[in-house]
Amino acid sequence: MAQQDLPSGRRYIEALEANGDFTTALQVCERMWDLGFPSGRVDAAWIVKDAGNVGRAIDLMTEALTLLDDEHVPLAEGVIGHWRWHYLNDPAAETQLRRGMHAYGTARADLAHLLIATGRHAEARSILCEGASQKVVECILPLARLLEDDGDRRAAEDLYRHGIELGDGHSAWNLAVLLIEDGRPEEAARWQWTAAEMGDELAIQYLADRDPLG
Structure with a gap:
């Protein structure tokens, strides 16, 4: 596979996935890796995840780090950290979450959850x-919930908006819940x-549960 054929290879993998042929997709990933393309490991990691x-996905993504360009490493680190914390509840994921949080919003939110779980709320x-402040959507809900817990419901409402x-x-649904709790049912409705x-x-x-015709 020539360098210019890399996009074609990735589209082929996506087509195989869409058709449910994961075995062949992984074989193509392996071939791409053998040819020196780190995307072979990256794509395989997502497939097996x-x-x-x-666990295997983490191993594959970790292997990809050895060939990824420097600009792509933080995203891969963030993904690995996310998988380790979200699925395995591994506090040692903190290092990778920190490295990847600027490239992967989910990693930033996960890092905050890990810090809360280990008593570092501030x-x-x-x-x-x-x-x-940087418009990372993944940070909106956890921050709004912290604000609610601190009793700053107005700030939480503004953040949901x-x-x-x-x-x-999800912010629309959480805003509706907050408004109901605050005695504003018509606005909540x-x-x-909107959330739906x-x-x-x-x-x-x-x-759907409330719909008499449902």
């Missing part, structure tokens, strides 16, 4: 605030529908 083998809040502006349906329209599964299920 989606199949439920997180740093967690600082990291989430920085992310929210900011999340909605960024296209996050509008945001429930934006694809929030909780909102969709809630409204």
Whole structure:
């Protein structure tokens, strides 16, 4: 496979995945890796992770680090850290989450969760605030919940509205919940529908359960 054929190889892998032919997709990934393309390991890592083998996915993504360009390393580190913390609850993921949080918003949110779990609330809040200021959607909900826990419901409401502006349906649902708790049901109802329209599964299920024709 020539260098210019790399995009074709990745499209072929995507087509194989879409057709459920994961065995052949992994074989193509292996061939790409043998030819010196780190995407062979990156793509394989996502395939096996989606199949439920997180440990193997971490190993494959870690191997990819040896060939990735410097500019792509932080994203891969963030993904590895996310998998280690989210699926394995491994506190040693902190190092990789820190390395990858500027490239991968989920890693930033995970790092905050890890810090909270290990009693470092002030740093967690600082990291989430920085992310929210940079319009990192993944930071909106955890930061808003911290604000609610601290009793600053107005700031939490404003943050949920900011999340909605960024296209996050989960923020719309959480805003609706907050408004109901604050005795504003009519306003909350509008945001429930907005959340459903934006694809929030909780909102969709809630409204479906309430629909007498459902």
